[in-house]
Amino acid sequence: xxxxxxxxxxxxxxxxxxxxxxxxxxxxxxxxxxxxxxxxxxxxxxxxxxxxxxxxxxxxxxxxxxxxxxxxxxxxxxxxxxxxxxxxxxxxxxxxxxxxxxxxxxxxxxxxxxxxxxxxxxxxxxxxxxxxxxxxxxxxxxxxxxxxxxxxxxxxxxxxxxxxxxxxxxxxxxxxxxxxxxxxxxxxxxxxxxxxxxxxxxxxxxxxxxxxxxxxxxxxxxxxxxxxxxxxxxxxxxxxxxxxxxxxxxxxxxxxxxxxxxxxxxxxxxxxxxxxxxxxxxxxxxxxxxxxxxxxxxxxxxxxxxxxxxxxxxxxxxxxxxxxxxxxxxxxxxxxxxxxxxxxxxxxxxxxxxxxxxxxxxxxxxxxxxxxxxxxxxxxxxxxxxxxxxxxxxxxxxxxxxxxxxxxxxxxxxxxxxxxxxxxxxxxxxxxxxxxxxxxxxxxxxxxxxxxxxxxxxxxxxxxxxxxxxxxx
Amino acid sequence: xxxxxxxxxxxxxxxxxxxxxxxxxxxxxxxxxxxxxxxxxxxxxxxxxxxxxxxxxxxxxxxxxxxxxxxxxxxxxxxxxxxxxxxxxxxxxxxxxxxxxxxxxxxxxxxxxxxxxxxxxxxxxxxxxxxxxxxxxxxxxxxxxxxxxxxxxxxxxxxxxxxxxxxxxxxxxxxxxxxxxxxxxxxxxxxxxxxxxxxxxxxxxxxxxxxxxxxxxxxxxxxxxxxxxxxxxxxxxxxxxxxxxxxxxxxxxxxxxxxxxxxxxxxxxxxxxxxxxxxxxxxxxxxxxxxxxxxxxxxxxxxxxxxxxxxxxxxxxxxxxxxxxxxxxxxxxxxxxxxxxxxxxxxxxxxxxxxxxxxxxxxxxxxxxxxxxxxxxxxxxxxxxxxxxxxxxxxxxxxxxxxxxxxxxxxxxxxxxxxxxxxxxxxxxxxxxxxxxxxxxxxxxxxxxxxxxxxxxxxxxxxxxxxxxxxxx
Numbered sequence: 001x002x003x004x005x006x007x008x009x010x011x012x013x014x015x016x017x018x019x020x021x022x023x024x025x026x027x028x029x030x031x032x033x034x035x036x037x038x039x040x041x042x043x044x045x046x047x048x049x050x051x052x053x054x055x056x057x058x059x060x061x062x063x064x065x066x067x068x069x070x071x072x073x074x075x076x077x078x079x080x081x082x083x084x085x086x087x088x089x090x091x092x093x094x095x096x097x098x099x100x101x102x103x104x105x106x107x108x109x110x111x112x113x114x115x116x117x118x119x120x121x122x123x124x125x126x127x128x129x130x131x132x133x134x135x136x137x138x139x140x141x142x143x144x145x146x147x148x149x150x151x152x153x154x155x156x157x158x159x160x161x162x163x164x165x166x167x168x169x170x171x172x173x174x175x176x177x178x179x180x181x182x183x184x185x186x187x188x189x190x191x192x193x194x195x196x197x198x199x200x201x202x203x204x205x206x207x208x209x210x211x212x213x214x215x216x217x218x219x220x221x222x223x224x225x226x227x228x229x230x231x232x233x234x235x236x237x238x239x240x241x242x243x244x245x246x247x248x249x250x251x252x253x254x255x256x257x258x259x260x261x262x263x264x265x266x267x268x269x270x271x272x273x274x275x276x277x278x279x280x281x282x283x284x285x286x287x288x289x290x291x292x293x294x295x296x297x298x299x300x301x302x303x304x305x306x307x308x309x310x311x312x313x314x315x316x317x318x319x320x321x322x323x324x325x326x327x328x329x330x331x332x333x334x335x336x337x338x339x340x341x342x343x344x345x346x347x348x349x350x351x352x353x354x355x356x357x358x359x360x361x362x363x364x365x366x367x368x369x370x371x372x373x374x375x376x377x378x379x380x381x382x383x384x385x386x387x388x389x390x391x392x393x394x395x396x397x398x399x400x401x402x403x404x405x406x407x408x409x410x411x412x413x414x415x416x417x418x419x420x421x422x423x424x425x426x427x428x429x430x431x432x433x434x435x436x437x438x439x440x441x442x443x444x445x446x447x448x449x450x451x452x453x454x455x456x457x458x459x460x461x462x463x464x465x466x467x468x469x470x471x472x473x
Numbered sequence: 474x475x476x477x478x479x480x481x482x483x484x485x486x487x488x489x490x491x492x493x494x495x496x497x498x499x500x501x502x503x504x505x506x507x508x509x510x511x512x513x514x515x516x517x518x519x520x521x522x523x524x525x526x527x528x529x530x531x532x533x534x535x536x537x538x539x540x541x542x543x544x545x546x547x548x549x550x551x552x553x554x555x556x557x558x559x560x561x562x563x564x565x566x567x568x569x570x571x572x573x574x575x576x577x578x579x580x581x582x583x584x585x586x587x588x589x590x591x592x593x594x595x596x597x598x599x600x601x602x603x604x605x606x607x608x609x610x611x612x613x614x615x616x617x618x619x620x621x622x623x624x625x626x627x628x629x630x631x632x633x634x635x636x637x638x639x640x641x642x643x644x645x646x647x648x649x650x651x652x653x654x655x656x657x658x659x660x661x662x663x664x665x666x667x668x669x670x671x672x673x674x675x676x677x678x679x680x681x682x683x684x685x686x687x688x689x690x691x692x693x694x695x696x697x698x699x700x701x702x703x704x705x706x707x708x709x710x711x712x713x714x715x716x717x718x719x720x721x722x723x724x725x726x727x728x729x730x731x732x733x734x735x736x737x738x739x740x741x742x743x744x745x746x747x748x749x750x751x752x753x754x755x756x757x758x759x760x761x762x763x764x765x766x767x768x769x770x771x772x773x774x775x776x777x778x779x780x781x782x783x784x785x786x787x788x789x790x791x792x793x794x795x796x797x798x799x800x801x802x803x804x805x806x807x808x809x810x811x812x813x814x815x816x817x818x819x820x821x822x823x824x825x826x827x828x829x830x831x832x833x834x835x836x837x838x839x840x841x842x843x844x845x846x847x848x849x850x851x852x853x854x855x856x857x858x859x860x861x862x863x864x865x866x867x868x869x870x871x872x873x874x875x876x877x878x879x880x881x882x883x884x885x886x887x888x889x890x891x892x893x894x895x896x897x898x899x900x901x902x903x904x905x906x907x908x909x910x911x912x913x914x915x916x917x918x919x920x921x922x923x924x925x926x927x928x929x930x931x932x933x934x935x936x937x938x939x940x941x942x943x944x945x946x
Contacts, residue, residue: 118833119833119834120728121831160673161677174671174677174680175644184920184924189920190918190924191917192921194893194896194898196829196830196863196897196898197861198634198861198901199634199898199901200684200827200898200900200901200902200903200905201899201909201917202684202905202921202922202925203689203925204647204677204680204683205917207647207677207681208676208677208680208928210677211675227730228729254593255701256701257700257701294771295774297771297774298768298770354673356669356672358592359591359670360592361592390671419669424667424668424669425673425674428671428673429673431673432673432674436674443674444665444674444675444678447657447661448664448678451663451678451932455931458927458928459924470675
C-alpha cells in the first residue's frame, strides 16, 4: 500500500464537463432551482474533512423523487457525474466533485412522510435531519436513536451506514433502515424492502444501498424503525485514573451483556474542548459518559452493575445527570465535541480516525494509538463509542502545513493497519469516501473489492453515481 | 400474476447435463466423495416442500473451502449448475436440481472453527448445525439464538436469511451474521465483513449473500454474533379465548416495547399435533408460548406487564415452566410442530405460508386467513412468530390429489396478496426458492427485481449458481 489516499491537497481527478445542452435542459426543468453561482458551488464542494473545496459545475435543488429522477436521467444521457448532497457533514470527502458534474441538493426534501406509530416505523424524505425527525415525532412516544455527531440528513446517514452513541444498544443504520426509495443510475425509481420487520424475499437491496455512499443510486426516501421512549432513562459520568481503565470497564460491560444504551469515552483533550465550548465544568480526567434505558428497576440494576465494574478499574462514584435538561446538556455537548475541538486550535482542520475492532482488542488499540499521538506532538483528542469497539482519535492539523498533513496521514495509516491486523475495520461509521479508498482492498481483500466493482459496473455502467469514491473503477 | 409458481408436479426446466469430462475430473479430484448412486442423488433432490424429488446428476461431499472452490471451478469451466446442500430442510424447493447439475453436500464441513468468547463471536463451517453449535459452545456461557424449526445448517440458515422463535428479541440471520467466506461463481474464495461489531467500509457483501439462496456463490464459513446466556430465563404458556385475542396481546407487547425473547402463537390444530407427537397434554385452546430473558427482576417485571395485557384480552393466568427441563421440553415440542403436524394426516405433505406484515396488521391478516382455511375444509394448523408479525398457516395436503394442491395454491396466493397489500412480505424467513418466485415481482416491483437480475448476471455470468431459483433470468 503506497498511496493510501488521493492527494490531500488536490483531490481532483479526470474532469467530465457538463455539456451546454445538459445545462440548458436542467435550467429548463428546474429554473431558479438550478444554480451555477460561485458561492453555491463552493458550498456544495466542501465537507468537514481536511480536503480543499472541490466544487461541482452545477447544483440542482430537488424537491421530490421525480426531480431527482429527472436530473439523474439527464446526467445518464450525458454521462455526467451526480453527487447527492444533504447538509455537507461528511468527514471523508464524500461530497467533493472530484470529476466535476452535478450536485443534487436534497435539503428541501425534508418531509416526514408517514408515521406509523402502531408499527414503530416512519418514512421520511432523504433530506430530513435526525433532530428534525425526533422533534416531529415527539408526541408519538417514539424516538429514532441513531445519532452521528452532526445533525446529518437521514439520507446521508443511510448512504454512509452511520451510527453514533446509541448504536451499542440500538444498532446502526444497517439495522434500522427497513426500506428505501432509490433513483437508479438510469433515472428510474425503485423501492426496496417492505414495512415488515423481517423478510427473506430476494436479495437485500436495502442493505446494499445502505453504505453505498451514493455510488449506486440516489436515496430519496427512507423507512426507519422507531423505538418506544424508555420508561426510565438515567445518564451518568464516571471518571477514571486512565483512558485504559475506562476502556477496560467498557469492555467488561459488553462482555457481561449489560444492555447499556450509550457508553462514550472522552479523554482529557476532548473534555477540555467541550468544557470551553459548552461551558460544562467537567473535571479534566478520562471519563465514560453513559446512559441507561429501561424500566425504573432495570435502569437501577444496570447502573449498579456498571458501577461495580468501574470500581474494579479504579473508577470513581457515578455523577448523575438528575434532570432531562442536564442530560440533554451533556449529550448536546458530546455531539458538539467535533466543533468544540476545532476551536481549540484556531484555523485548524480535524482529521478523525474511525477504526473499529473486536471489543476485546479495544484497549490495546487505543493505548498504542495514544502512545503514537503523544509522541507526535500534534494536538489530538479522543472520543469513542467504546461499547462498539469504535473510537475516534482526531488530530487537529494546520491545513497549510504539508509536513503536518503528511505526519498525520502516516499516523492514520498505522492506526488503520493495527485495526485490520486485529480483525477490525478502517471505518466503523464514517465511510470510505475519498480518504479511506487506499485501505479498502487491504481490509476486504482484492477479490471482495473486485466483486464490489462488478456490482457497481452492473448498476451504474456509465459510472455517473458519485464517481471516484469508495474505489476506483 | 398468472402462474405464481413453477408447476408443482414437474418443477424441472431446461436440463444442463454434466459432461463426461467434468464427471471424470470430479471423480479424479474427489474419489469416493463424488457419487452418482441413485439413493444419494434422490436424497439430494428433495426437501421438506411439496415438490416431487428432482435429483442432481452428481453429488460431491466437500470437506473444505478448497474442495468447494475446486468443484465450482470445474462447474464454471463446463457451465454446469451448482446447488449447495446442508441438511435438506428447506421448505421452498431451494435444493431441487431443476436444471440438473452438481449438488455440493457441505454436511461434513461442520467444524466450529474459532470461538472468540471475549468478543461474543464464533466462526463455523457452513455445514455445522444450530444445535451442534450451541452444544459445542455451552461451556462459554454464550449462545446463538437463531432457531428455525429444523436443526438446519448455519450455512443454509445464512443463505435463506432464516430466523425463528428468538428473532423478536435477537434479530434474524441478517442481524447476526457478521462475516462470511464465500466461493464465487468463478471458484475464487473471498471473505466478507470483519469481526468488528460495525463497519462502514464499502458495499455490504455480507448482507448481499445472506438471503441470496445459493444463487450468487457458495457460503463455506460463517462468523456469527453470540450472546451471554441471560441471568434469568422464564417460560410461560397463556391460553386465550381465540386466536384473535392471543394475537392482539402479542401486538400490544411489541407496541409497548417489552423486550420479550420469544412470543409464539399456537392454534388448536398445532397444539393437537404437538400433544400427540411430544406427549405434552396441553389444553387445546389458542395459546401464546412465551419466554423472558434478563435479570431476575427484569424477567419478573416483563412477565407481569405481559400478563396484564393478556388479561385485558381474556387471557388466562400464565402457567409457568418451572425447570430448565420443562422449558426445553416445551420448546423442543414447538420446534417439532412441523413434523408433528405431518403425522396428523398420514401420507400428507405440508405447505406452509410465511407471510410477515407490519405488527398492527397482524390480527386482520390472521383472522382473514383462518376464515379462508376454515371454509376450505382442508386440514391446516397455525404457528406464528407473532411478535415479528410473521405466521405460518400450513395446509396438510395429499400430494397425489392435484385438485387439493391447486386449492391450497389458490389459498396461498390470497394470503400472499393480502400481506403485500398490507405492506408486508410473501416470506418472512423461508425464502423465495421455487415456490415464491411468482410473488417476488409483485412484492418488490419489476425495477427492483431487474436490479437483482443485474447483480446476478454480474456475479454469475454463466448462471451456474443454483439456477432457476428466486427469479428467472
